[in-house]
Amino acid sequence: MLDSTDAGDLSAVRDHTRELIESASDVDGPVLIEAPPNSGKTTNAIRLALEAEKPVTYLARRIDLYEQAEQKAEEYDDLRYERIPAPQRDCETFLGDNDGSAAAVQRLYEKGYSGRRIHLEFQDYAPCGMDCDYIDTLETIDEEIESIDLLIGHHSHCTRHQYVRNRIVIIDEFNPDPFLQPFPGDNSTVIDDPGDIVPGFLNALDEADTGFPTEIYGDVTDLIQRRDGPQGWQEAIDWFREKEASRRSAQNFDFLDPTLGEYDDVHAYAPFLTLSLLCMERIGPGIDLAPPPSGALDDIWEDADLGLATKCLRDRNKGKMYALNPPDLSAAAQVIGLDGTPTIELWNLLFAPEDGFDHQKVIAREDFPTYLRSAMNMSLIQIGDGWHPYAAGNISDSDSNRFTAVQILEEGPFALVSTKQALERYKDRGLLDTFVKRTGSNQDAADTRVSVEHQALHYATLKSSNAFEKESLGVVAGMPHPGDDLVQLWAGFCGEAVKVTRSDEEDVVKSFGELGNKIYEYFAHDQVVQAILRFGRDESVYENGGATVYISTYALPDWFEVDAEYNIQSKELEGAVLAKLFEIYQEEDGHDLALRTVNQIHESVDEDDRLKEDPSKRGVRNALERLASKDYVTVHPDRGKYSADLYAWSGGGEFLQAEDGTPLLHVESDIHVLQLEDVWES
Template sequence: MGKSYHAVKWAESTGSPLTIFTSRRELYGQYEKWCEEQGLDYLVLPAFHHECETIGEDHPIEGRIDDLYESGISGAEIHREAKRYFGRDLPCQLDGPCQYMEKREFDPENYDVLIGHYLQAHNRDYIEERYVAIDEFPGDSYFFEPTHNEATRAVSNYLRAEDTLPFENWKDLHRRHDNEEHETVVSEWKEEMGFYSHRDTRITLQRSPHFHAHAPLLTHAAIEFDLLENEWEYAELGSGRVAVRTPEDEWTILIPPPFYAAESVVALDGTPTIAKWRMVLGGDWIEHEEVLDSDEEKREYLGDVLGLKIKQTDAGAKPYQSGSHVNVDSDGALLESIHEEEGSRPAVITSKQAKEQYKSTDVQQHVEVAEHYGNLKGSNKFAETRLGAIIGSPHPPEGEAVIRWGAIDGEAISRKVGEDGRVTKGMNLDFGGYGNALFRDVVEKEVLQAIMRFSRTPSEDEHGATVYAHTSRLPYWVEADERLEVNTWSKGMVEVVGAIRDSEKWPDGEWKNGEIAAETSVGDRQVGELMKELDEEGYVTHRRGGRGNAYHWSNERLDEFSRYGRVV
């Protein structure tokens, strides 16, 4: 629908200042091109790890910089206070100011459009009194995820310097924080923290090996944690900030940027999960505008507007994230069939693990180019590709993709137990209503987004694409134009055909079951059954005669026999 382009077009037509946040620097170029076409003054926001010459140049000090940055000290603060932190200037400052710091010296009012990464939304100067567009869901960009040891050490270090709270260290706080005698003191401390004063930058603390600027927020979370029914813990910290903790004591802190400072914010997402957007933006004030508000309109959009023809197999869920369930034979049968049927090789979207397994087999010769799900956000790589295959569905760790997001919303989510008493899985996987919505967000919607990556740019003589979906994980409203069944050959069948095609009598001779069995690990009787199957499929013909009225098999079209299987 061109939503990204039209955000820039809106800035040109209204004259309003716009800031765009997206996922990767590779996507900035497209925005720069659009701004130039519209005659807009734009600036790509300077990024610490990209602009600073000290980073990535194998300087001995780089590791110490990274440690300090991970402790919550900003790149700008590291440069401004380099002598305090390191006793000397940074290598990038020896011949004058660092180019990163120089590029930060600009007035946002001088630019119609600012372009940057999701994380840069934390800098209030980039959003204040500007309109903001967030291109696609930012995922976990606004998460801070310390380990248990990092969090508890930071809290203990903070408590040693914080006289207001009556706790000596993490263990003392964990044991006594909810005692009534401390209620007044703790309440006063929380009030003094204020909405966004969650950082501690005291010089004395920064010299500690366990310093962390987010220690006040971690301490606040430790005081507020409540136990959910699934053994996760949840703490509401104000201003949209939320902390959750797993049963294994791994922490996640959600810190939304100060979007309240913007004139307004638009979230661009073709397949949104509203609850997750509400969480990452830090408020309940989202207005959801559906462009296509019925299932019929959505189907018309896929078929008539995008020109997509979807052919879907009966493959089931095919969760391919881990790589342990990749079925190379089934995938090969489909890709080989597509190659033969369409006369060209498809572009493939699958998991990173499946891509690697294809490279070590004959499957790769039926793939034009492959990409994995994790590298698709905002990508136009297949914008002019007319033939594609989506193989398998993404299935990220449930703790991160479903249970954690539920916990951040204060909901306890876990897999349901079926009527047979077993935990649900496969196409019967069930997390309950809200949990299923979160799961669909990272599975069914990702598969649909992958399909819609094809043929986004029509040409003069071509429009649309044919896309094969080798997974059943599609939104319920999507209706395939064609249903396919993929059947793979058994190991014995491959051996039998190989023996025939390798024999001296190939291709015009005759073969009996015993002759074939002698060249394979398959017995006479099983060879007979496999040859009858080939006969039914039209690959061979037979006559009967001689001793015992034996079968004599002849080649009909075994040269067309596919390596992996067949598609019906």
């Protein structure tokens, strides 16, 4: 690990990242390297493919990272590389470029049938068959895998044994999405509710007369209620031991015949869900897990062609089920994880369930701010006054003031990150049009933006996009508040039930317990940090002053540091009083001459047509009493006529004006947005 001084030096960080990756390739047991953004992870993966004795499989989340890896690999003549194809990108049927049915193959895919299987067995829908580019590349890779030095693909590809066997597997960033499947899915277009597909499967078993005790088990309730019963259970388990329950096996069951009908309930995961229901154990309130953490049913699980890391969780309250299918990386020559801010428990759960990762760091977590500031040249400014959980789109009323402040201070539009729902609100209220940068013509059409015209991305999309790498000005607004369910789910897969203790302030969870908090922070704080880190990653930015990112949420890890914090204030009367004090101070020659009584200040605010306020004297007095705590307002008690208190502005400050004419009074770390009746010309 580098010391604090070197943590600010980009080339030192890159050298050390390289050293750690190189030495990780030689040791036994998986290694997780904590390396900051831009430390040359892709370059090192390619270097390893050139130099190491074993071939490399490099897996990333983002398409543009694959492309970057392909481009770099192209530079070496003697490096053989291949990109693992995806049906959605490489098959003419999936792309809708032939006489087949793109909708039909997509539907089968959603039912759990693999791209390969669809080409083999559903050629009516996929006429490309074995001549397809997708299949062709898959076969080339299969046949020539030994001679491919560098295989580039998506995280989901590490579930295929051949892509990892006897290779150095590099996993760039933590991405749980491909390994977790909810039933029903969030946006699925096929029937995948356990309440439908499990009875569908049991029914098919019954009709095909397969020897399964369907007289005992007809639906989900039977499976749950009669799993401890004297009858049927052993018979059912024996059936699965013989026929297996994995998706892979299910695709071969001839009694399961998926059709494209709207109400077709065949699903390749149904056998797995059925066996899981028979093997589940309660691990906490409302949460059942299979196989039981005690290990009592592990034999059954393995006989049914399921790895021990494969798990199924059921949320009893919602009846929702989740399949966790971590890849089996035991045959890999080595597994190297790369992550800027890893949560080790989640890495271990998915990618090293047996041994756990050896966690190495390029720089200490507490030196991360130094790296961002010195090596990446970033400026980070806090403009929030709370957590601002925006998952449901409840944006703060002060956000337009915050955006105004950023626009004025930075003299231009910015790129914006928030939750999808919040971006929709901003769009409806015209805030995107007013404040956010327009997109260029080269925008990636594949990303799912709330508005294609604006450089505004939501947290989920941002992770798989490099669209902000050349942006030097950004705002990260609010946090993606994960629901309790999500934390309970992941903790449940780790074998722990979490208890939620709420804090009184705001709608933010105070504690999920030790493991739960780590998981919560991964889905909340770390996503905010990841969003911040998407800005200005390109050389053109960090070598030219770097990016400035404004952050309006307190959901940041303990180690994170901002360079400045602005309090954006828009209290009408206080703003008016301050504006007057400031104006008087500028007009008079010196502090003493600018001293005024409450009466005088009330009068000048009242008489100023530009100010919206028509305040009472009491209102002005109260506002002044509140403002007296500010460094830039001085109060001299009893110094005026009849022992009146005198007030004056003291110190600097400036008036700034937004494009729409809104003036701001900026002094120290406070920015007062003035509410005006008329134009303010100072």
